Amino acid sequence: MSELTESVESVKSQGKEQFWKKLISKFGSLLALIILMIVLTIMSDRFLTVNNLTNIARQSSINALLAIGMLLPILTAGIDLSVGSILALSIMIMGVVSINLQMGPVVGIIACLAIGAGFGLLNGLLLTKLRLPHPFISTLGTMNIARGIALIITGAAPIAGFPYMIQFLGSEFAGPIPISFLLVIVVYTLFHIFLTRSQTGRYIYAIGGNKEAARLSGINVDRVLIIVYTISGFMAGLAGLVLVGRVNSAFPLAGLTYELDAIAAVIIGGASFFGGVGTVWGTLIGALIIAVLRNGLNLLNVSADFQMTVIGLVIIAAVYVDVLRQRKSKSN
Amino acid sequence: MYxxxxEMKNIYKSFQNNHVLKGVDFHVRPGEVHVLLGENGAGKSTLIKILTGAYxxxxxxxxxxxxxxQINSPIESMELGIATIYQELNVIPELTVYENIFLGRExxxxxxxxxxxxxxxxxRAEELLIRLGQNPKLATTPLNKLGMGQQQLVEIAKALILDAKVLIMDxxxxxxxxxxxxxxYKIVDQLREEGIAIIFISHRLxxxxxLGNRITILRDGLSIETVDVATTDTDYWIELMVGRSLDEKFPKKDFTRGEVGFRIENFKVTADSPALNMDIHYGEIVGISGLVGAGRTEFARAIFGADKRHAxxxxxxxxxxxxxSPRQAIDAGIAFITEDRKSEGLLLDLPLDFNVCLANMKSFKGRGNLLSPAAMRNQAETYVQELKIRPSNIELHARNFSGGNQQKVVIAKWLCTKAKVFIFDEPTRGIDIGAKVEVYRLINRLVEEGALVVLISSDLPEILGMCDRVLVMNQGNITANLPIVEATQEAVMKAATLGA
Structure with a gap:
């Protein structure tokens, strides 16, 4: 709110046109989401119903959890391609531990999150200790490794019949609101505080802004990167837990290409691929835009193939708008 | 004939409400070195960008x-015969000299x-190399095997192959x-004799x-005057440039020399480099002079823990x-103002307050171990006032400040760490004279307040003007340790160039 009043004050003298330009550049993706929702409301009478909105909230939550994890590597000018595979491995291990080995839901949940964080840690170590040139490579490797192990452990068979405690996050509701969406709100709030108010959080932006300047300012860059990839992996485990709750099954091909949707959400949400720029709430809006778009196209009976095409166009359009904006601000 | x-006549250019050029006249003759002189923000680069078709x-x-x-695009400018050698070279290091020369016009x-x-x-490349006084065999050498000077010659060769009539050198x-x-210098002399006009941008008087024949001085978007180099003196140029007479270029202050505060002992950057010793006393500014590549920056980086030292x-x-590591150096009270503020000093796309507080974030922690944005803003505001950083907007990204103000932001970052030892590496490179004097005053103030200051600089007048003692480095070794009274230009150059 204070940001808004500030920008209002600072542009008072510059006339209305300027004001709108600033507003659009600051809240552009939110505006896009609202316009999208208005259009869908007009085009389909089934869109703006409690039932459907509940659906969108549920459908968006897994991607939202992966995307907020993905935001961190992208802020450091990196990427994490392994989250979809880590998700699959985490839930397979959870299935094996809690069901096949009958160690109970608590141990299962812990195993799920620990595998996620552990694989993330591995990503971080590969990047910083082996000095692999770019996280695209290290996470491309672990993406295949994690998926491979997920397939190996049960011989590609799914595991079903999870206890209530494991299903809780993904299946329960508080009134009309899915618990998974409440989880998203809580997680995003925590991430917002982490990224804006904690030392490590600010260091993440610094490293993305200029790694060498950050190092020479006394920042332990390796340590921060390891934390970043560990958190991203942990979020993949958490998203897996929600997925299992929703479908009551763990299967080794779960989360296939989910990393791409997560990257899309972060980019649509205004983060820069070159690091240093991006916000938590932008990412949430990015994830919601993708979910609303998918949902809307479903309501309008658009085929899945065509949906992919549309989402591809949205990604390009969103980034292009950003490019135009930056070109403008730089030439000023 | 003409x-x-x-001639550029009565040139105006604004960006939104910012009037950068307000009626500039600029006339260039063939076969002259025409210097564009002005403080940062005076409009030099905007004028050049209009000439090269970028604006x-x-x-x-x-x-x-x-x-x-009409010059509507860089290509139209090039077709007229205008070529530019930018500060940051525009070459491809992996390709050979001839491939670079013919890039895009094979x-x-x-x-x-x-x-x-x-x-x-x-x-053709060999002919050009001979014309530029180089060994023609270089034509098939990859650029990354060449020094900066020779790489720059490749850029000049690129301009010559285009038959440039105007060469802009930034x-x-x-x-x-x-x-x-x-x-x-010799090549510039030669090109001038061949009738090529050279527009030369430099802060080095x-x-x-x-080199110069004439100077056009810009100030606040106006062309103040065009003068002949031969018939005017340097102080007059400065006066035109800053709009007032500068009392002194180097505001040196003398303090009482105290105890040794900072000592480097038997310091080896690499296994086979010579052992270096250095004592810095309270109350003195110690300059480190030397040629580019003498090992000064490497020495400083190793002290600061930016690179590993051998011993x-x-x-x-x-x-x-x-x-x-840099962290340990900062905790010990050392600040290192790096040579290249853009690539090593600043987070260009992050706001000023963030840049200022970066190296000492832990001191802004408040409740629940969370950072206090208000405390960070206050700190930044304080330095903006103290160092007169302009524009005084702490939310502005570092990219949007001029060179001199960016340098002040970097210095503020290090003041913020409450450091005791300040190692400045080329702190005034590329900033205008007014800002330079401000940096010098700041260094004075640091010494006065009890800091230990090392000033690495390739600008010999600056070293001689500001320091109390001069160390000279040559091939990784310290070859002279001269009190300022003995440090003449000749003595320093001798120690910098003779066999170590």
Whole structure:
């Protein structure tokens, strides 16, 4: 709110046109989401119903959890391609531990999150200790490794019949609101505080802004990167837990290409691929835009193939708008 | 036939409400070195960008050899015969000299889609190299095997192959070593004799004296005056540039010399480099002079823990410090103002307050271990006031400040760490004279308040003007330790160039 009043004050003298330009550049993706929702409301009478909105909230939550994890590597000018595979491995291990080995839901949940964080840690170590040139490579490797192990452990068979405690996050509701969406709100709030108010959080932006300047300012860059990839992996485990709750099954091909949707959400949400720029709430809006778009196209009976095409166009359009904006601000 | 090669008349250019050029006149003759002089923000680069077609002007006219012309794009500018050597070279290090020279205009054996004529290109490149006084065999050497000076010659060769009539050189000597600078001067002399007009941008007044024929001085978007170098003195240029007379270029203050506060003992940067010793006393500024590549920056980086050192001890106030990383150096009270503020000093796309607080974030922690944005803003505001950082908007990204103000932001970052030892590496490179004096005053203030200051600089007048003692480095070794009274230009150059 204070940001808004500030920008209002600072542009008072510059006339209305300027004001709108600033507003659009600051809240552009939110505006896009609202316009999208208005259009869908007009085009389909089934869109703006409690039932459907509940659906969108549920459908968006897994991607939202992966995307907020993905935001961190992208802020450091990196990427994490392994989250979809880590998700699959985490839930397979959870299935094996809690069901096949009958160690109970608590141990299962812990195993799920620990595998996620552990694989993330591995990503971080590969990047910083082996000095692999770019996280695209290290996470491309672990993406295949994690998926491979997920397939190996049960011989590609799914595991079903999870206890209530494991299903809780993904299946329960508080009134009309899915618990998974409440989880998203809580997680995003925590991430917002982490990224804006904690030392490590600010260091993440610094490293993305200029790694060498950050190092020479006394920042332990390796340590921060390891934390970043560990958190991203942990979020993949958490998203897996929600997925299992929703479908009551763990299967080794779960989360296939989910990393791409997560990257899309972060980019649509205004983060820069070159690091240093991006916000938590932008990412949430990015994830919601993708979910609303998918949902809307479903309501309008658009085929899945065509949906992919549309989402591809949205990604390009969103980034292009950003490019135009930056070109403008730089030439000023 | 025409006295002027080209004239730019009454040029106006604004960006939104910011009027950068407010009626600039600029006339260049063939066969002259015409210096553009002005403080950062005076409009030099905007004027050049209009000439090279990167910007379009709002008003004004350009007359090229007596004819009105429009320059709407970089290509149109190039076709007129305007070439630019930027400060940051525009070469591809992996490609050879001849490939770089012909990049984008390769010679072919036949039509547009035929194969490249390597032999013809190499021959032409060899001719050019000879013309520039170089060994023709370099034509097939990859650029990353060459020094900065020779890489720059490749850029000049690129301009010559285009048959350029105007060569714009933007601070061409700022990253060259002494020998390379001399070589460049000779080439500039030669090109001038061949009738090429050279627009030379530089902050180094000695260099302008050596090379320039005329100077056009810009200030606040106006062309103040065009003067002949031979008949005017340096102080007059400065006066025109800053709009007032500067009392002194180097506001040196003398303080009482105290105890040794900072000591470097038997310090080896690498296994086979010589052992270095250095004592810095309270109340003195110690300069480190030397040619580019003498190992000064490497020495400083190793002290600061930015690079690993092979051996050596570091003492502050007699206490040995364990420094293996920048973090440990900062905690020990050392600040390192790096040579290249854009790539090593600043987070260009993050706001000023963030940049200022970056190296000492832990001191802004409040409740629940969370950072206090208000405390960070306050700290930044304080430094903006103290160092007169302009514009005084702490939310502005570092990219949007001029060179001098960016340098102040970097210095503020280090003041914020409450450091005791300040190692400045080329702190005034590329900033204008007014800002330079401010940096010098700040260094004075630091010494006065009890800091230990090392000033690494390639600008010898600066070293001689500001320091109490001069160390000279040569091939990784410290070859002289001169009190300022003995440090003449000759003595320093001798120690910097003779066999170590």
């Amino acid at each position: 006295e002027a090669l080209f 379009s002007m709002d008003q004004g006219e350009i007359i090229w050899q007596g004819k009105h012309v 010679l072919k054996k036949g039509g547009k889609y035929s194969l490249l004529d390597r032999k013809a290109m190499i021959e 601070e061409p000597t700022s990253s060259l070593s002494g020998g390379e600078v001399e070589q460049l 000695e260099e302008i004296r050596r 050596g001890k570091i003492y502050i106030d007699g206490v040995e410090q364990n420094i293996q």
